[in-house]
Every structure is written in structure tokens, then in C-alpha cells.
Amino acid sequence: MKSKKGIYISIKRAQYYIVLISLIPALIIISISENRRARQWESITAQEALNQARSIANLQYSITEATRQMLATLAALPEFQRLDGAAMKPILQNIHAQNNAYLNFTAIDSEGVVVASSRLEAGVNLKGRPHIEAVLHTAGFSPGAYIVGLVENTPSFSFAYPIISAKGDLKGAIAATFKLSSYEAYMKDLSIPRDTILGLVDRYGTRLFYYPPSETNPIGKPIKYEIWDPMQNGSDSDVLLNTGSDGKKRYYAYTKLRIRPDEAPYMYVVYGIPYNIVLDRVLPILYQELALLLFTLGAALLLTRLVYDRLFGRRLSALVDLTQSIGRAPEASQAVQGTTHPAFHTPIPPPAPDPTPDLGVIQRELYALYKTLQDSYRKQQEYEVHLQKALQEKSMLIKEVHHRVKNDFQLILSMVRLQSESCEDIEGFRESMESRIASMSLVHQMLYETEEQGCIDLGSYGRKIIELVISLKDTLIPITIDVQTDEIPCPLDKAITFGLLLNELVMNSLKHGIASTRDTRFTLDLHKTGDLVSFTFKDNGIGLPENFSPEHSRGLGMQLALGLAEQLGGKLRWDSCGGAAFHVDFPLECGVTNL
Numbered sequence: 001m002k003s004k005k006g007i008y009i010s011i012k013r014a015q016y017y018i019v020l021i022s023l024i025p026a027l028i029i030i031s032i033s034e035n036r037r038a039r040q041w042e043s044i045t046a047q048e049a050l051n052q053a054r055s056i057a058n059l060q061y062s063i064t065e066a067t068r069q070m071l072a073t074l075a076a077l078p079e080f081q082r083l084d085g086a087a088m089k090p091i092l093q094n095i096h097a098q099n100n101a102y103l104n105f106t107a108i109d110s111e112g113v114v115v116a117s118s119r120l121e122a123g124v125n126l127k128g129r130p131h132i133e134a135v136l137h138t139a140g141f142s143p144g145a146y147i148v149g150l151v152e153n154t155p156s157f158s159f160a161y162p163i164i165s166a167k168g169d170l171k172g173a174i175a176a177t178f179k180l181s182s183y184e185a186y187m188k189d190l191s192i193p194r195d196t197i198l199g200l201v202d203r204y205g206t207r208l209f210y211y212p213p214s215e216t217n218p219i220g221k222p223i224k225y226e227i228w229d230p231m232q233n234g235s236d237s238d239v240l241l242n243t244g245s246d247g248k249k250r251y252y253a254y255t256k257l258r259i260r261p262d263e264a265p266y267m268y269v270v271y272g273i274p275y276n277i278v279l280d281r282v283l284p285i286l287y288q289e290l291a292l293l294l295f296t297l298g299a300a301l302l303l304t305r306l307v308y309d310r311l312f313g314r315r316l317s318a319l320v321d322l323t324q325s326i327g328r329a330p331e332a333s334q335a336v337q338g339t340t341h342p343a344f345h346t347p348i349p350p351p352a353p354d355p356t357p358d359l360g361v362i363q364r365e366l367y368a369l370y371k372t373l374q375d376s377y378r379k380q381q382e383y384e385v386h387l388q389k390a391l392q393e394k395s396m397l398i399k400e401v402h403h404r405v406k407n408d409f410q411l412i413l414s415m416v417r418l419q420s421e422s423c424e425d426i427e428g429f430r431e432s433m434e435s436r437i438a439s440m441s442l443v444h445q446m447l448y449e450t451e452e453q454g455c456i457d458l459g460s461y462g463r464k465i466i467e468l469v470i471s472l473k474d475t476l477i478p479i480t481i482d483v484q485t486d487e488i489p490c491p492l493d494k495a496i497t498f499g500l501l502l503n504e505l506v507m508n509s510l511k512h513g514i515a516s517t518r519d520t521r522f523t524l525d526l527h528k529t530g531d532l533v534s535f536t537f538k539d540n541g542i543g544l545p546e547n548f549s550p551e552h553s554r555g556l557g558m559q560l561a562l563g564l565a566e567q568l569g570g571k572l573r574w575d576s577c578g579g580a581a582f583h584v585d586f587p588l589e590c591g592v593t594n595l
Contacts, residue, residue, distance in 0.1 A: 019297065026293055034286050041278045042251075046239040049253035053271040054237065056198065057255040060269060063178070064159070064257070068141050070095070071161030071174045074105075080163055083109060083172055088116035101182035103156050107163075109172040112136060119151045126175070135160035135173045141259060143266040146206040146220055147177075155180045155219050157208055157267075180219060183209045195248055195274040199223070203266050205232065216246045223270075227252055231268055241275065249275040322366055456495050458533070459485030462524050465499050469506040477514055485526035488533060490588060494568065498535070501564040504557040505537045505582050513541030513580050533588050535570075538581035544574060 074080055074095070079087035085107075092105040096118035106117040112127025114120050126132045131144025144158040160175045183200065192198065192211075199217070200209040205228040210217045222228065224245050231240070231254050240252045250272035256265035350367055353360070463483045470479055490498065506522065514520050518540070525536040550558035550572065561582070565572035570586035 023293070023297055030286070030289050030293065034282060034289075037285065038278060038282045041281050045273055045278055046251050046253065049251045049271050049273045050237060050239055050255075052198075053253040053255045053269045056271065057257055057269040060200070060257055060267060064143065064259075067159045067176050067178065068161060070099075071141070071159065071176055074107075074174050075161055075163045080107060080174065081165065081171070083107070083115050083163070085116040085122055089118070092116055092118040101179060101185070103154050103177040103179045104151050104175075106175045106177075107172060108132065108175065110136065110170055115172065124150070129158065129175075131158040131160040131175060132173065135162050135175075136170070139164065139170045143259065145202040145204055145266075146180075146208055148220070151177075155208075157202065180208055184211075193273070193277065195250075195276070197244070197250070197270075197272040199270040199272075201228070201231075201268040201270060203264060208267070214246060217244075227270075231270070236265075244272065251275065319363055319366070322363065322370075455489040455491050458488040458490045458495065458498060459483060459524075459526055461490075461495060461499060462502055462526060465502050466506055466522055466524060469503055469510065473507075473510045475510060475514065477520055479514075480519060480521045482521060482523040483526075485524065486528050488526060488528050488588065494588065497564055497567050501561055501568065501584070502537060504561040504564070508557055508561075509537075509539040509541065509580065513539035528588065531587050533586055535584045535586065536581060538579055540579040543576035543578075544580045548574065548576070550574075 074091070077091070079091060088107050092107065096102060096105050104117060104119045106120055106126070107115050108126055109115050112125055112129075112132050114122050114124040114126060116122060117124075127136070129144060129147060131142050134142035134144070139162045141161050142159070144160070147156050147158060148154070156177045156179055158175055158177045160173045162170055163172045163174060165171050197214075197217075198209075198211045199207060201223055202208055205222045207217060207219055207221055207223050210219060217223075224242075227240065227242050227244070230238075231252075234240075234254075236258075237255045238253070240254070241249070242252055243249050244252075251274075252270055252272045254271075255269045257267040257269065258265050462485065463481065466481050466483075470481075502524070509522060521540045523536070523538050525534070527534045550562045562572050565584045565586070568584060568586035570584040573583040575581050575583075
């Protein structure tokens, strides 16, 4: 080969130069790829730290909520309503004996003076403490800040809950002092990487807890200002790259904890992952790629020297071009952002036909392999998008199920309290509560069995409730069930309210609407017109008494029925034509709800 300047150079040597020069773009590609991978690992590491901080924040929320519920229960007791020091002291001592994570439980009057305590003497004035000042000022549940307890001089964190009289006056408060050393029991099973730290900080930047323990980060001392200032002035959750008091660079993820969204945070959870973990993840891959690149370069030079022949130069060049194009396709696809299927974004045209039985076969099969890989990359991207969407939907579903189960338990607790206030018949109390709980359980069972996510059919649900309540009552008189209903998909929350209302009406008919002289019949009529559901339940019994009014009924069931009808968005109506009949028209905004 002769250049324009008359300098002769062999094709084989030119191939050597090409192979050597190809190392430069390969190094650039590796550099860009590793830089991108480093940024990705930085993002992943920061997100890992933030997830850990949020997880520990949830643990602290559970400690705070458990403390609030315990203090609220105590504040409602008659002894605390009266501020009876002699009666309160044994109660506080008993609570303290059952909760060794706390240093002390104290009841104070409206001036901040101790009336009774599990460990302090009466008469001690605690008014200067932050949590005491806050509860006396706001009359609401208030966490404090870092303190050293009057008992044992133990580093602690306190909470206070107001004692409100029946008239709404602030009579005093109950304080619980949580020992900071108790966090070690919660964190003992926590496995964290080397040089990773976990810390809790109060509202003033004082260190409440630090794991693993360190002399450079003592409890009760302010954290480093360069970390505290952006945390205090930043968003509720974020990640900072900073150097700690021990001189090590970390990703500090923090989460602010608040009692209410409009209040200032009372505590910060900090989780720090060392920055070196990113290098530990990236450098081994970089070394492997460089080693592979050098190995490939040496092999290419040796192969060129041994087998190169001018007779195959053009076809070999074509094969090399095709091979390099296929090798670059994944790299090119990674550079394309925001596409649905980025792999092999730029199609490679088919090469010119080669009829030879050796290189031609390789050329055809190599291009067929490229088409297979192209399809595989596309399917992989589709699968990853689908999998990510499924994971997000599953996470939302689990959160919603937990939320709704919590609401169901609160509803059950409210009904137990209402029933127990007027309970004179223990067996009746058991039957009514059993049927109500069974009705709520039934809607969850039907939701699990249905293929339509998030809703159930009211007609099927209504029939099953009637059958369930009759079976629980275990009456000896045969009862015919007549259900006339449209197909009405209903969201879970409204279905539970509907089920409880129907349960109360069926229980009422079982008690008062069974006639021994003729066959007993229960009729359920459900029809939907537009967004309005018309609901009727009736029996063929003796009917309702004159001047019947659920508001003046002695039983809790009919009073609950009134409230449940209003909760559905309708109003309970009744008549006594051929038996007792109850009617409710209520709106159904949509047939399907997403969990």
C-alpha cells in the first residue's frame, strides 16, 4: 500500500496500527462507562442510606406511638383525672415495672409540680423541662429533648401527655422518661457494614444515640455543625455527602420525625454509609475491564500476525466491522435515554452476501446472532419495566391493606366500647360482636377470592351476611332468604359499612321479626340506578311497634344502623307493611377502587 506522500506501508502493519489505535476509544468508552457506573452506585448507595434511615424512623415512630397510647390510657383513668397522688403512685410503679426501657413515669399538676411518680418524690418542680413546658403550653402530646434524668443521672428522652378534665380543662400531665441506653436493645440485631453509623439527634442537634459507640461522637453532645445545619434547614428526608467527626467521608441520610405535619421535628434519624463503599464496588469492575481489554488487544495482535492474508483482507474487514458493530450496540443503547426499548437502538444493516462455505457461514450466523440478541435485549427491557411496575403496585397494595386492617381494628374497638357501655346480656353481647366481626372478616375473604382487584359484589356479599348471621344465631325455625339484586361492584370501605348495617338489620329481625305461626322469610332487594344504590331489607314478621323510632330504641343495634346508614351517605327509612322493612338509598361513586 502506498500513501499519497509516497510512504509505503503494509496492510498487515496498518492492521497492527488500527488494532493499537482502537485501544484509545475503548479506553474512552470504559472511562465513560465507569463514570456512569460510579454515579449509579452513588445514587444506589445514597438511596440505601435513605431507606435505612426511613426504616429506623418507622421504628422510632412506633416507640413514640406506643408511649403516647400508654400515657393516653393512664390520663383517662379516674385516679389521674382526680390527680389522686396516693392512688396514682402504685399504678405508675406497676407500669414502670412492666416497661424497663423507661427511667421514670411521673404525674404533675398544671404548675409542673410532681404529684406522683414511680421513682421521684412528690413536690419536685419539673416546669423547666422542655417536654413539660410544651405539654402545659399546648395541652397536647409533646416529646422533649435530650435530658439527664433526676433519677440515676441517666441520659434520657422524655414524652408528656396532658390530663384533660371532662370539661376540657388542663389539670396536669403524665411524663414518661425513655432511657437512651434502651436503644441498644432495639439495635442489637442490626447488621451494618464497616464504618457505617446510625445516630439519633434531638431538635437542638444534641446526639441521643450513636451506633457503634465512638469516643469522637459522645451521647449528649452536639453533632458536627456542617452536618446539623443542612439537616435542620433541609427537607424532611435527604442525603448529604460530608465528613464526620471521626474524619471519614460518608453519605449521611436523614429523616425528620414530627408528631404532626405542621409542627417542628422533635427528632432526626441519621444513617451514614462510608463513601469508600462506592469505590469498593466500582474499582474491581474497572480492573477487570482493563485486564480484559489488554488481553483482547494482545490476542488480536497475535491473531493478525499469524493468519492475516491479503486474499481475505476485505472479507475479514467486513466481518470485523460487523463484529464491532454488534459489540458496540449495547454501549450505544446505554447512551440512549428515555426510550422504551433502548437496546440495539441503531439497527445494523445486513452485510453483503458472501457465498463462501466458511467466512460466508460465519457472516450469516453472526448476523442471525445479532438479530437474536436484538430481540432478547428488547424483551429484557420490556420485562424490567413490567417487573418494576408490578413491584410498585405490590408495595402500594401492602401499604393499603395494612391501613385498612388498622381501620377495621379501630372500628371493632369502637363497637366493643359502645356495646360494653350498655351491656346487660353477656350472651347477647357475644352474639352481636361475633356477627359484626364475622361480617367484616367475610368482606376480606371475598376480596381475596375475587379477581376484580379492590372491590366486591354487594349482592353476593349481602346473601352471605344473611346466611352467616342466621347460622351464628342458630335458630330452630327455618328461614327462607330471597335476594333480588343487580351486580353492584363496591369499594372495600363502603362494603364494610354496608355489611355492618345489614348485619344489624338481620340481627334485629332474628330477635323481633320471626313469627312462629307461618314461614319466616327475609328479603334483600338491591338495585343500582346511575350512581345511586337502593337497598331494602324486610321480614314477614309481626312488624314494628307503633311510634317506632331507632333514635329512642333501647338497643345499640338500631342506633348503630342509623349511624351506618349516614356513613353510607344515605338515611335509614322504615315501614311496617307485612312485616318490618328498612330502606336506604346511598351513592356509589365508582364501582372499582384501586388498592
